[in-house]
Amino acid sequence: MISSTGTDLTGINRLAIRAMNERSVDISGHRSKSLTELQGTEFDLVVTV
DSSP, X not given: OOOOOXXXXXXXXXXXXXXHHHTTOOOTXXXXXOGXXXXXXXXXXXXXX
16 A cells, blocks of 8 residues: 655645646545554555655
8 A cells, every 4th residue: 555645735736637647547536644644554665755
């Protein structure tokens, strides 16, 4: 499972939606999640940017 969270909850960037649609990937239903939503989840790898 792949999860993504952020420190500031925002909407999905419209340009990202458009770019992914060009590759037939629909991310329009995705949303920002807070770290607390994944509290208690075990991860094999964590990447921060």
